[in-house]
Amino acid sequence: MGKIIIQNREYSFEQIKNQQWSEPDLYFHQALTFCHLWLTDVQDFELSTSGSTGEPKTITVFRQQMEKSAAGTRAFFEIERGSNLLCCLNVWMIAGKMMLVRGLEWDATIYLVQPKENPLLDIPDFISFDFVAMVPMQVTACLNETSTLDKVKNIKTLIIGGAPSSPSLLQKITDFKLNAYQTYGMTETVSHIALAKITQEALTYTCLPEVKVGTDGEGKLWIESPTAREKRLYTNDIVKILNDSQFEWIGRSDFTINSGGIKLQPEILEPLMASTVEKIYGLCNFFLIGKEDEKLGEKMVLVLEQPLKNESQAQDLLNELKTVMNRYHIPREILIATSFMKTASGKINRPATLKKAR
Incomplete structure (x- = not known):
């Protein structure tokens, strides 16, 4: 029987099933409450979608979907029962809940910590983990901190x-030889349905067992998965299908910018200009997005997370981009937002950020 460790407190799965715990902190209390419901065979759960491209919505996810997701991940990685897991993601969202489900289904030891930028800071050096899920910001913080x-x-x-990992993070992961995978999934598929090993090569996503993929007439991905309620789930993601179980992710169709009839894909262009942005501004968050334009319909603008706008610096960046980018791929305007708006799951909310950018 597995257990959950919170700081120096241990609870066996049997104790959690019988509600034998005392956690005044609301976050830990709600995490253990979810585990109690799981261990007492509750069959459905309400979850909130991330709201990365629209308003978040609440959906019902069935126990069988979550069980199949956990089983698919275990089969993909051949994870042994009784492994050590770290849950450092928000347990109110699907990613955090699925880390708990995996641990419960795998009879694992689950180390549960608050979701924060560097979740390994308070982990003793003698503890190592077999399986961990993080967001890119957390991995970056762990790699940049000597102690972690x-x-x-x-x-x-x-x-x-x-969220997609930045080119600089992908490079660090390969430099340090981490056994790391970028995931593809969503709340509707109950966490990931495909994983891409991070190497020097382009990311190639391989589907979990029993998952099939294809595209519609516009090149947008559809998914057939035992973890989804729909027989075939249609997405807004543009992909290149390699075979019925592998694909390359190109970007979201709802992020596509139609500028005077030229279609521009931000997720393709952002990595290409990342090193140039870093050269002028240092490491900072940025994204490309379409902004309404009377002549072009939409114009592509670059939004940077910076405290102040410096016109000279912005012009330097545009001049540098002209030396390395196709002229159609150069932003028409550079905007500054002091802080990026985020969705409930921590993704950058591009439309909301654009509204406050100057």
């Missing part, structure tokens, strides 16, 4: 989701 670098390098299997 070895800890993250010692993780047997690390999966990264919630």
Whole structure:
């Protein structure tokens, strides 16, 4: 029988099933309450979608979907029962809940910590993990902190989701030889349905067992998965299908910018200009987005997370981009937002950020 460890307190799954715990902190209390419901065979759960491209919505997810997701991940990585897991994601969202479900289904030891930028800071050096899920921001923080670098390098299997990893993070992961995978999934598929090993090569996503993929007439991905309620789930993601179980992700169709008849895909262009942005502004968050334009219909603008706008610096960046980018791929305007708006799951809310950018 597995257990959950919170700081120096341990609760066996049997104790959690019988509600034998005392956790005044609301976050830990709600996490253990979810585990109690799972262990007492509750069959359906209400979850909130991330709201990355629209308003968040509440959906009902059935126990069988979550069980199949956990089983698919275990089969993909051949994870042994009784492994050590770290749950450092928000347990109110699907990613955090699925880490708890995996641990419960795998009879694992689950180390439960508050979701924060560097979740390994308070983990003792002698503890190592077999399986961990993080968002890109957390992996970056762990790699940049001397005291946690070895800890993250010692993780047997690390999966990264919630948002695409930046080119600089992907490079660090390969430099440090982490056994890390970028995930593809959504709340409607109950966490990931495909994983891509992070290497020097382009990310190739391989589906979990029993998952099939294809595209519609516009090149948008459809998914057939035992973890989804729909027989065939249609997405807004543009992909390149390699075979019935592998694909390359290109970007979201709802992020596509139609500028004077030229279609521009931000997720393709952002990595290409990342090193140039860093050269002028240093490491900072940025994204490309379409802004209404009377002549072009939409114009592509670059939004940077910066405290102040410096016109000279912005012009320097545009001049540098002109030397490395196709002229159609250069932003028509550079905007500054002091802080990026985020969705409930921590993703950048591009439309909301654009509204406050100047």
